[in-house]
Amino acid sequence: MQRKGAEILRDVLIDAGVDTIFGYPGGAVIPVFDVLVESSIRMVLPRHEQGAAHMADGYARATGKIGVCLSTSGPGATNLVTGIATAAFDSVPMLALTGQVKTPLIGNDAFQEADTTGITRPITKHNYLVKDVRDLARTLKEAIHIATSGRPGPVLVDLPLDVSTSSWDGEISGEVSIPGYRPNTVGHVRQIKAAADAINSSERPVIYAGGGVIIADAHQELAELAEKGNIPVTLTLLGLGALPGDSPRFLGMLGMHGTATANYCIQESDLIIAIGARFDDRITGRIDAFAPHAKIVHIDIDPTSISKNIRVHIPVVGDAKSILREVNKLLKPVERKGWFERISMWRAKHPMTFKENTLKPQYVVQEICRASREDTIIATEVGQNQMWAAQYYCFRRPRTILSSGGLGTMGYGFPAAIGAQFGCPGRLVWDIAGDGSFQMNIQELATAVGYNQPVKVAILNNGFLGMVRQWQELFFNKRYACTDLMANNPDFVKVAEAYGAHGMRVTERDQVRDAVEEAVKTEGPVVIDFRIDREENVFPMVPAGEAIDRMIGGMA
Amino acid sequence: MDDKRHLISVIVQNKAGVLARVAGLFSSRGFNIDSLAVGETEDPELSRVTMVTRGDEAVIEQIRKQLNRLIDVLRVHEFRSGEDYVERDLLLLRVNAPPGKRGEIMQVADIFRGKIVDVGVRHLMIELSGPESKINAMIDLMRPYGIKEMVRSGRIALARGNKSV
Ligand SMILES: Cc1ncc(C[n+]2csc(CCOP(=O)(O)OP(=O)(O)O)c2C)c(N)n1
Numbered sequence: 202m203q204r205k206g207a208e209i210l211r212d213v214l215i216d217a218g219v220d221t222i223f224g225y226p227g228g229a230v231i232p233v234f235d236v237l238v239e240s241s242i243r244m245v246l247p248r249h250e251q252g253a254a255h256m257a258d259g260y261a262r263a264t265g266k267i268g269v270c271l272s273t274s275g276p277g278a279t280n281l282v283t284g285i286a287t288a289a290f291d292s293v294p295m296l297a298l299t300g301q302v303k304t305p306l307i308g309n310d311a312f313q314e315a316d317t318t319g320i321t322r323p324i325t326k327h328n329y330l331v332k333d334v335r336d337l338a339r340t341l342k343e344a345i346h347i348a349t350s351g352r353p354g355p356v357l358v359d360l361p362l363d364v365s366t367s368s369w370d371g372e373i374s375g376e377v378s379i380p381g382y383r384p385n386t387v388g389h390v391r392q393i394k395a396a397a398d399a400i401n402s403s404e405r406p407v408i409y410a411g412g413g414v415i416i417a418d419a420h421q422e423l424a425e426l427a428e429k430g431n432i433p434v435t436l437t438l439l440g441l442g443a444l445p446g447d448s449p450r451f452l453g454m455l456g457m458h459g460t461a462t463a464n465y466c467i468q469e470s471d472l473i474i475a476i477g478a479r480f481d482d483r484i485t486g487r488i489d490a491f492a493p494h495a496k497i498v499h500i501d502i503d504p505t506s507i508s509k510n511i512r513v514h515i516p517v518v519g520d521a522k523s524i525l526r527e528v529n530k531l532l533k534p535v536e537r538k539g540w541f542e543r544i545s546m547w548r549a550k551h552p553m554t555f556k557e558n559t560l561k562p563q564y565v566v567q568e569i570c571r572a573s574r575e576d577t578i579i580a581t582e583v584g585q586n587q588m589w590a591a592q593y594y595c596f597r598r599p600r601t602i603l604s605s606g607g608l609g610t611m612g613y614g615f616p617a618a619i620g621a622q623f624g625c626p627g628r629l630v631w632d633i634a635g636d637g638s639f640q641m642n643i644q645e646l647a648t649a650v651g652y653n654q655p656v657k658v659a660i661l662n663n664g665f666l667g668m669v670r671q672w673q674e675l676f677f678n679k680r681y682a683c684t685d686l687m688a689n690n691p692d693f694v695k696v697a698e699a700y701g702a703h704g705m706r707v708t709e710r711d712q713v714r715d716a717v718e719e720a721v722k723t724e725g726p727v728v729i730d731f732r733i734d735r736e737e738n739v740f741p742m743v744p745a746g747e748a749i750d751r752m753i754g755g756m757a
Numbered sequence: 758m759d760d761k762r763h764l765i766s767v768i769v770q771n772k773a774g775v776l777a778r779v780a781g782l783f784s785s786r787g788f789n790i791d792s793l794a795v796g797e798t799e800d801p802e803l804s805r806v807t808m809v810t811r812g813d814e815a816v817i818e819q820i821r822k823q824l825n826r827l828i829d830v831l832r833v834h835e836f837r838s839g840e841d842y843v844e845r846d847l848l849l850l851r852v853n854a855p856p857g858k859r860g861e862i863m864q865v866a867d868i869f870r871g872k873i874v875d876v877g878v879r880h881l882m883i884e885l886s887g888p889e890s891k892i893n894a895m896i897d898l899m900r901p902y903g904i905k906e907m908v909r910s911g912r913i914a915l916a917r918g919n920k921s922v
Contacts, residue, residue: 381828504822
């Protein structure tokens with residue numbers, strides 16, 4: 202059967218189970234849109250290609266399925282770049298489709314031409330320029346396979362206009378085989394045994410788990426490891442929800458804005474069991490002072506993560522779920538009374554607290570949590586809002602936090618929340634935002650309203666680029682260079698209303714609960730402008746480059 | 758930093774963009790590639806990229822792992838000292854050779870088992886292959902005559918015996 206490139210694209214995507222595409226049209230992709238809009242796939246039009254990429258990302262993180270975004274050539278493709286890099290850093294399965302000028306024009310500085318595969322090479326797991334319609338089906342299948350397997354990531358396919366419009370009558374053959382790509386999934390038996398032995402003989406072990414546990418769908422195995430092995434657990438930002446936040450063995454997040462208990466635990470432990478985490482500098486602080494007494498077991502599917510920043514003693518490369526299953530079989534009950542007593546002492550001595558005299562962001566987050574369900578999804582922007590969300594919201598399930606951990610992309614949260622809402626209709630989705638970040642993709646209010654996606658935005662409005670201001674306060678003598686937004690911030694209530702969303706303003710502490718409840722009850726998208734204490738800081742904090750037990754602030 | 762020399766051999770799919778991916782892992786860290794040779798292998802769908810670079814052991818180890826992670830890379834091997842392998846550079850060198858000096862120059866080339874591949878009125882072109890030290894030694898001996906132009910290929914290397922990379 203003769204099919205045009207665009208029709209082949211449609212068929213491969215439907216075959217792979219794709220039900221939604223976030224795409225923004227332009228000259229090089231009109232024929233693609235023309236076909237897709239007639240198909241069973243739902244086409245979502247954002248207001249900026251960056252929004253499209255983050256929506257695909259949020260959809261993927263919330264559902265576990267591949268997220269698909271689509272743009273035209275040139276500026277459309279370059280506008281996707283931040284979203285692709287964000288997804289790459291946090292291992293999000295994504296298919297980015299970009300239009301390209303006709304093949305004979307490539308390299309000739311044609312109108313709206315960009316070297317898209319060149320630009321995105323370092324920020325994709327892999328990318329392709331399809332130059333012949335006969336290669337299209339196979340390439341797309343490979344792209345989807347690569348994006349979703351092993352350590353997932355974004356794969357970009359660049360589609361010249363003449364490829365999407367020319368015809369081919371070949372068949373899409375079944376399995377893909379990529380000779381250079383065989384992700385190592387089964388852990389080495391001897392390494393698994395060594396890991397279990399180390400755990401059984403450890404007196405002060407701690408589990409440090411990251412987003413990899415959620416990606417591997419290994420949260421149950423993690424819970425079993427903690428319980429059967431009797432081991433405390435700390436999670437990274439992207440790992441939140443991998444173990445319910447109210448579990449007795451949960452220590453809170455670790456690292457720069459982690460809890461004192463988690464950081465002390467790491468520093469005093471004799472064994473760290475790292476799972477699906479990569480010893481990022483926001484976690485380790487000063488590297489040569491990190492966990493000085495600990496032996497390190499590292500379970501990860503990506504060999505490049507192992508011994509990258511910290512020397513690992515027992516690496517186990519492979520899929521966390523199957524490895525943990527095997528490790529769990531070998532665990533022996535160990536009491537570790539002294540260790541848990543020490544942890545209880547830290548918990549009692551250093552609880553997470555804040556002064557409750559004015560409208561505090563931490564309180565807003567607690568109220569959002571109070572009005573949430575287990576399956577509520579929380580997206581965050583970047584900065585203080587992100588850290589307060591991580592510290593004060595109790596994440597009880599995997600795939601309920603959407604946050605740009607690696608790249609730290611302001612403007613991520615709102616479109617990601619919209620994408621998640623498309624993927625999870627009926628669930629409550631919040632974006633916990635800062636006034637700075639929200640303005641980076643505020644135009645997506647049109648998308649939320651237009652498709653009636655009832656996302657709730659809580660702007661923790663301090664009129665500052667708060668996290669930068671905090672650093673300026675603490676380390677730059679309070680010189681607030683270019684961080685005060687107050688004078689020219691818009692009236693967010695009016696902005697929301699102008700787009701057709703519901704807007705609210707909260708200036709007092711005692712209005713918070715009602716406002717949150719009203720937002721949850723409201724059917725469409727809602728924006729709440731919480732006028733929080735302007736100079737509230739995120740504590741505790743480990744100053745950059747210090748050892749992680751050298752925390753400042755917020756220490757009772 | 759211990760700036761040890763590393764000789765790395767990579768088998769890749771013979772496709773557009775592969776070399777940029779491989780080179781990108783070095784350039785993004787500000788690493789120079791001292792020498793680079795790319796050519797078809799016994800299987801026309803595969804190419805072998807041979808690279809010489811300098812760097813800290815830990816950084817090179819990380820680059821090796823990242824090379825392995827590239828989809829178009831099939832195998833990565835670092836040739837280490839003590840391993841049994843052959844490594845070669847190829848040199849083409851055009852040297853001033855006035856009639857009075859010609860015999861002398863040809864003799865030097867002969868000692869190194871170089872070949873004369875072009876003869877002009879006032880110059881000779883010599884082709885020489887061998888390990889780096891041999892090539893350097895001949896270049897040093899040719900300098901006094903006046904080297905007009907020269908070109909060296911990237912290093913290539915292959916394991917001896919039955920072991921293949
Ligand atoms: C795209 C982008 N630009 C700049 C930064 C640097 N940055 C990190 S946090 C921050 C301030 C964020 O301000 P806001 O969104 O108001 O949140 P707050 O910290 O006040 O909660 C900035 C500018 C960034 N992370 N991302």
